[in-house]
Amino acid sequence: MSFQKIGLAALVGFSTLVSAAAAQDKPTLTIYTYDGFAAEWGPGPQLKAGFEENCECTVDFVGADSSIGALRKAQLEGPGTQADIILGLDTSVAAEAKNTELFVDHNVDLSALELPVDYASSQFVPFDYGxxxxxxxxxxxxxxxxxxxxxxxxxxxxxxxxxxxxxxxxxxxxxxxxxxxxxxxxxxxxxxxxxxxxxxxxxxxxxxxxxxxxxxxxxxxxxxxxxxxxxxxxxxxxxxxxxxxxxxxQIELAGILESSDQKQLANDFLTYLVSQAGQSIIPTTNWMFPVVPLDNGLPEGFDTPLPxxxxxxxxxxxxxxxxxxxxxxxxxxxxx
Known part of the structure; x- marks a missing residue:
C-alpha cells in the first residue's frame, strides 16, 4: 500500500471516529407516550423530524399501551428512568400524576393557548383537546x-x-x-x-x-x-x-420529569409542541383540536370545536x- 493510500485510510478512519464521537455527544430526549402517538401514522414522527431540524439532538419516542401505562413505566423505573417527558396524560389523571411528585414545573409560555374550558397547571402543558x-x-x-x-x-x-x-x-x-x-x-x-x-x-x-x-x-x-x-x-x-x-x-398534557438531565431540552420541545409548527401536525395525525388557533385554520373537512x-x-x-x-x-x- 502506498503512503498516499495509508494517509487517506487514516484520514477516513479519523473522520469516522469524529462522526461517531459527535453522534455520542448529541443529547437524546426520551419521551414516554402512548402507542398511537408514537406510531408511524401518529404525530410522533413528524414532531421528531421538525424538532430535530434545530435542536442538535435526537428525539426518542417510547410507546406504551396507554398514557397511564407510560406513567406507570416511569414510576416503576424510579429515578433511573430514561424518560425526560411523559406525553399524553390528560386532565382526568392530572391530579394523580401530580401526586406522584415525579414532575417539575415547566417554563413554557402558554399565553397563546385557547382552550374551551379554564385549565391551568404549573407542571403540565396542554397540547391538544377533544x-x-x-x-x-x-x-x-x-x-x-x-x-x-x-x-x-x-x-x-x-x-x-x-x-x-x-x-x-x-x-x-x-x-x-x-x-x-x-x-x-x-x-x-x-x-x-x-x-x-x-x-x-x-x-x-x-x-x-x-x-x-x-x-x-x-x-x-x-x-x-x-x-x-x-x-x-x-x-x-x-x-x-x-x-x-x-x-x-379531554385535554391532553405533557410534563417534564424531575429525574431528567435534559430539562432545558425538554422545555424547548414542549415550546415547539405548542408552536404553530408543532400544532399544525396535530389535527390530521392525532385527530384532536390544536390548543392554539392555526394561522391557516383547521384542515378542510375537519369539524369545528363546540361552543x-x-x-x-x-x-x-x-x-x-x-x-x-x-x-x-x-x-x-x-x-x-
Missing part, C-alpha cells in the same frame, strides 16, 4: 339520541359499545361526562342505559371495531372521529351525536378525590 361523544352511522340511524335521557329511553335492541374506565381514557371520560352533566342522577341513568350496553371493552380500538363491523349502533369516541373518516377515507356517513347537556372535554357553553369538565381536585367512587358506582349501576 370532546367525548357517541359516533353513529347516519346511513342507518336518521335520528340519534340527543341526551343521556333519550339514550336511556331507547329500546333494548339499540346497542352502544363503550370502554372500561379503569383501562381506557374515553371510558373514564364517559363516567366523568355523566357525572359532570347529571350529578346525582348519574346512577339512575346508568341503570336505565345498562340494557343498551352491548359490551364494555378494555380499550377504544376494540369497541370501535365492533361499531364499524355493525355490531353496535353507536360507539363512545370523539366529536372529531368523523373528521378522520371524512378526510382520510373520504367517507361522510359517520357523525357524532350532539348531546344537549354538553360534552366532556364553550357546551364544554364540560370537572376540576382536577374533584376528579382526583372521587374517581374511584365514580367508577365503582358506574359498575354497580350497570350490574357488573
Amino acid at each position: 370532546y367525548f361523544a357517541f359516533v353513529y352511522d347516519s346511513s342507518k340511524i336518521e335520528t340519534p339520541p340527543t341526551s343521556f335521557e333519550e339514550l336511556a329511553a331507547l329500546s333494548e335492541e339499540f346497542k352502544i359499545a363503550i370502554q372500561d374506565p379503569r383501562s381506557s381514557t374515553p371510558g373514564l371520560g364517559l363516567v366523568l361526562w355523566m357525572q359532570a352533566a347529571k350529578g346525582d342522577q348519574a346512577d339512575k341513568l346508568w341503570a336505565d342505559i345498562a340494557p343498551n350496553i352491548l359490551t364494555v371493552t378494555k380499550g377504544w380500538s376494540e369497541s370501535y371495531s365492533l361499531f364499524l363491523e355493525g355490531e353496535a349502533d353507536m360507539v363512545l369516541s370523539y366529536t372529531s372521529s368523523p373528521s378522520y373518516h371524512r378526510i382520510a377515507e373520504e367517507e361522510s356517513k359517520y357523525l357524532a351525536a350532539q348531546f344537549e347537556e354538553g360534552h366532556y372535554v 364553550k357553553e357546551n364544554s364540560l369538565i370537572l376540576d382536577d381536585e374533584t376528579v382526583g378525590q372521587n374517581t374511584k367512587k365514580y367508577i365503582d358506582d358506574f359498575f354497580a349501576a350497570i350490574g357488573q
Whole structure:
C-alpha cells in the first residue's frame, strides 16, 4: 500500500471516529407516550423530524399501551428512568400524576393557548383537546339520541359499545361526562342505559371495531372521529351525536420529569409542541383540536370545536378525590 493510500485510510478512519464521537455527544430526549402517538401514522414522527431540524439532538419516542401505562413505566423505573417527558396524560389523571411528585414545573409560555374550558397547571402543558361523544352511522340511524335521557329511553335492541374506565381514557371520560352533566342522577341513568350496553371493552380500538363491523349502533369516541373518516377515507356517513347537556372535554398534557438531565431540552420541545409548527401536525395525525388557533385554520373537512357553553369538565381536585367512587358506582349501576 502506498503512503498516499495509508494517509487517506487514516484520514477516513479519523473522520469516522469524529462522526461517531459527535453522534455520542448529541443529547437524546426520551419521551414516554402512548402507542398511537408514537406510531408511524401518529404525530410522533413528524414532531421528531421538525424538532430535530434545530435542536442538535435526537428525539426518542417510547410507546406504551396507554398514557397511564407510560406513567406507570416511569414510576416503576424510579429515578433511573430514561424518560425526560411523559406525553399524553390528560386532565382526568392530572391530579394523580401530580401526586406522584415525579414532575417539575415547566417554563413554557402558554399565553397563546385557547382552550374551551379554564385549565391551568404549573407542571403540565396542554397540547391538544377533544370532546367525548357517541359516533353513529347516519346511513342507518336518521335520528340519534340527543341526551343521556333519550339514550336511556331507547329500546333494548339499540346497542352502544363503550370502554372500561379503569383501562381506557374515553371510558373514564364517559363516567366523568355523566357525572359532570347529571350529578346525582348519574346512577339512575346508568341503570336505565345498562340494557343498551352491548359490551364494555378494555380499550377504544376494540369497541370501535365492533361499531364499524355493525355490531353496535353507536360507539363512545370523539366529536372529531368523523373528521378522520371524512378526510382520510373520504367517507361522510359517520357523525357524532350532539348531546344537549354538553360534552366532556379531554385535554391532553405533557410534563417534564424531575429525574431528567435534559430539562432545558425538554422545555424547548414542549415550546415547539405548542408552536404553530408543532400544532399544525396535530389535527390530521392525532385527530384532536390544536390548543392554539392555526394561522391557516383547521384542515378542510375537519369539524369545528363546540361552543364553550357546551364544554364540560370537572376540576382536577374533584376528579382526583372521587374517581374511584365514580367508577365503582358506574359498575354497580350497570350490574357488573
